[in-house]
Amino acid sequence: MKTYKNNKLRYLLALWRMPGIGPVSFVKWQERYHDLEYLFQSKGRNLLPGDRKPKTLAYLAAPDWQGVDKDLAWAEDHNHHILTSQHKLYPKLLHEISNAPPILFVKGKPQYLSRPQIAIVGSRNPSNIGRDLATEFADHFSGLGLTVTSGLALGVDVAGHTAALKNTGGTIAVVATGLDIVYPQQHTQIAREIVANGALVSEFPIGVQPLPQLFPRRNRIISGLSMGVLVIEAALNSGSLITARQALDQNREVFAIPGSMHNPLAKGCHALIKQGAKLVECAEDVLIELEILLDYVAAPKNPTKKPVDLDNHQTMLLECMDYECNTIDSIVARGELRVEQVTSMLLQLELLGYIVAVPGGYAKTLAAN
Structure with missing residues (x-):
């Protein structure tokens, strides 16, 4: 059973439950108030003038901690997950949209x-x-x-x-x-x-x-x-x-x-x-x-499990790639590797069937799942 003892997540959930908050305003509040714990504990004492609205002040004076506790209690189940936008499992493609949800609940x-x-x-x-x-x-x-x-x-x-x-x-x-x-x-x-x-x-x-x-x-x-x-x-x-x-x-x-x-x-x-x-x-x-x-179409109808013959560098490189076109420059930047290392590993991964060459770069195949 998981245990969520992350105070930061607790305050993020409290902010997400604040009346009037949405995906875009949530991000703006995070940028304005880096220390959410202080924001809530001080009951909004450091709010900027434009944010000092009656409903906001009322909520910060009495946040929905009961609701936050329900979120965290729900997440204790091994099949329940709370993903913030910084979580490693938060989907990259969703992250690209302008109003991406800052928090995802996943069952x-x-x-x-x-x-x-x-x-x-x-x-x-x-x-x-x-x-x-x-x-x-x-x-x-x-x-x-x-x-x-x-x-x-x-x-x-x-x-x-x-x-x-x-x-x-x-x-x-x-x-x-x-x-x-x-x-x-x-x-x-x-x-x-x-x-x-x-x-x-x-x-x-x-x-x-x-x-x-x-x-x-x-x-x-x-x-x-x-x-x-x-x-x-x-x-x-x-x-x-x-x-x-x-x-x-x-x-x-x-x-x-x-x-x-x-x-x-x-x-x-x-x-x-x-x-x-x-x-x-x-x-x-x-x-x-x-x-x-x-x-x-070239992939088998029932893809087999990928062989366990990748080293740490190859595995990391795959994690830096998406299923759409990835340029060599973008892979180098994400993986913090040298160009010659990347080109060598790309060739090996292509031969193993984990990636495929596409116009402009390379894309992961289903074998990389």
Whole structure:
């Protein structure tokens, strides 16, 4: 059983629970007030004039320590994790977005958050064809080792999660509640299965209920974790289109499956295609656009465990790399190694199948998981 005795984490959680705080303002407060312990113990005595608002002063006078204790008690379970933005398991791709969550609550396997992911989103009330498409695409992607990410909602989301659980890629569900709550309740069983072969993820503390305004915030994490977002059946004003717009803002690829002009659930996908989303007819359309088709198609359906023949330098170099293109200069900078060391190790890792040469550099393969 884990024990969280980190005072810094305790004060970070207290700040995260402060009314009116969000991802961007959280970072600004950390920059302004480096010593959060003093900030809380002094009840905000050192607050700058612009931050001295009645609600803020009231909270600093009586922080939600009971809520923080619930967060920390929840995290004592071996399957429960709290990742700050500085944690080694915090996903690099999510870190890139402008409003990245400063704290993630994870139930399951946090390593999945750094695996290459495809988001599948769509209608909560899809047609039979839409549900079948979500199942087919999720099955194909996860069979190649890609992790399918979605929001645990009814319809397309749960169809994608269910199909992905049957393969090696697994699945991640990003939710808009605290992780002590499953919403909707009828997904309790599949939530358990996701914990065993993936992860449940939330930025919201323990006890937070499913409120309408929290779902758009949840959606930016779905797209932020993923290399691309595939939309299957979405009305013009659906949450799936919010996810797609956020994906574009995050410089992610957006894919949409067209449908009948008479189907209202196709109008959202058609609008996305008009705005530049990639029209998708088969899974390969997605993989080719992401420039990973050859890598994944060449990988075995059931990847074997990587051999234990890497030395410490090779292992460290792999940890410095992402699944997308890494230039040699960026690898040298991250690993603090000499260029000749890096080029030699890259050749060895490519021969072993851990990396693949791509235009402009090298990318990790699934064998590096």
